[in-house]
Amino acid sequence: MDLTTKLTAAAERLFDRHGFMATGMDRLTEAAGMSSRTLYKNAGSKAALMARVLTQRDRRFMARLEVQTVDALFAALEDWVRVEGCRGCLFLRSRAETGGDTPEIAEAVAAHKEAFHRRVGEVVATDLGCEDPVLAEQVLVLFEGATHAAVYRGAQTVSAAKAAAAILLERARS
Amino acid sequence: MDLTTKLTAAAERLFDRHGFMATGMDRLTEAAGMSSRTLYKNAGSKAALMARVLTQRDRRFMARLEVQTVDALFAALEDWVRVEGCRGCLFLRSRAETGGDTPEIAEAVAAHKEAFHRRVGEVVATDLGCEDPVLAEQVLVLFEGATHAAVYRGAQTVSAAKAAAAILLERARS
DNA sequence: ACCAATGTAAAACGATCGTTTTACATTGCA
DNA sequence: TGCAATGTAAAACGATCGTTTTACATTGGT
Secondary structure, three states, X not given: OOHHXXXXXXXXXXXXXXXXXXXXXXHHHHHHOOOHHHHHHHHOOHHHHHHHHHHHHHHHHHHHOOOOOHHHHHHHHHHHHHHHOOOOOHHHHHHHHHOOOOHHHHHHHHHHHHHHHHHHHHHHHHHHOOOOHHHHHHHHHHHHHHHHHHHXXXXXXXXXXXXXXXXXXXXXXX | OOHHHHHHHHHHHHHHHHOOOOOOHHHHHHHHOOOHHHHHHHHOOHHHHHHHHHHHHHHHHHHHOOOOOHHHHHHHHHHHHHHHOOOOOHXXXXXXXXXXXXXXXXXXXXXXXHHHHHHHHHHHHHHHOXXXXXXXXXXXXXXXXXXXXXXXXXXXXXXXXXXXXHHHHHHHHO
């Protein structure tokens, strides 16, 4: 496996499980199996590494949301939490931990959330047959809520959100 | 104003705006207007101060949720974000930043989320006339989703969540 | 065979972390 | 009047932070 890939994967895991600020560079070098010299050659700085983790996660996450129906959207989330666990949204967490003061991170978060918002709108439009910004906003809320409620209520919460979205969609159809 | 109260209030503000880990004790002493000696006499440790901030926030937040209807529940959230802004759930954030490794914090978070879950169930039962755990879970998801989506979508999101909850409630009634 | 690139191991950088201590000022009550 | 409590200001604690540097090993290409 490529050095960059290994580092990014190890960093994502540590940031996600223990927090961004609480994860020191020594722990990263150990987990990535490389010297700090190589790490800095590769990542530049901790903030740059955080931003790269977010960019890569955005790709992995958004790839799963290439679906046509709202039901499939929540099914994708069910898959995600089964594989990745539920520790909340890493993007919002990174922004909160840095207070929005790190530009590279704030930009990565903004880009992801904008793409996510657009995707939800597209899926709702495809499923419904026409655009419905209000319904899209509600589906987005359910998705975000499932992500965060699952932290303490468990993965079952995603099913509850899926059912709720189905009701809203059905009502919008008639 | 009491020293303890002033410290807790200043700490809550800094933790919320800049993150728990990113907020150092020197910034806390300065914001609270007291020496580090007095701060430690009063709070014991940073972890204890974090736990106390969460306990006090739980009281302030839950006091606002003493309502009878689901609509009032989301109206209370609208008021909250208008006054306190929208930076996500401070409880989940504290847990994520510490990786769940600090017992006093993990317990404060668990206690709050359990109380919150119970309260939502009560409000739904009161509004509906009978218990409905499934609907309660969906309302909880909408509430949590509004809290977190509002971080990047703005306060309008809470209204969208409120409308969605009304639809689900209406459907459950018939 | 050799140079340049790329890696490791480990020490060191100054800064900042959470916390304790020292020395001193102010206060309220017996 | 005087003691005990409670506060401030500031230095100091060792640890750890993110980052750079020094010294050396391994490799691949011409």
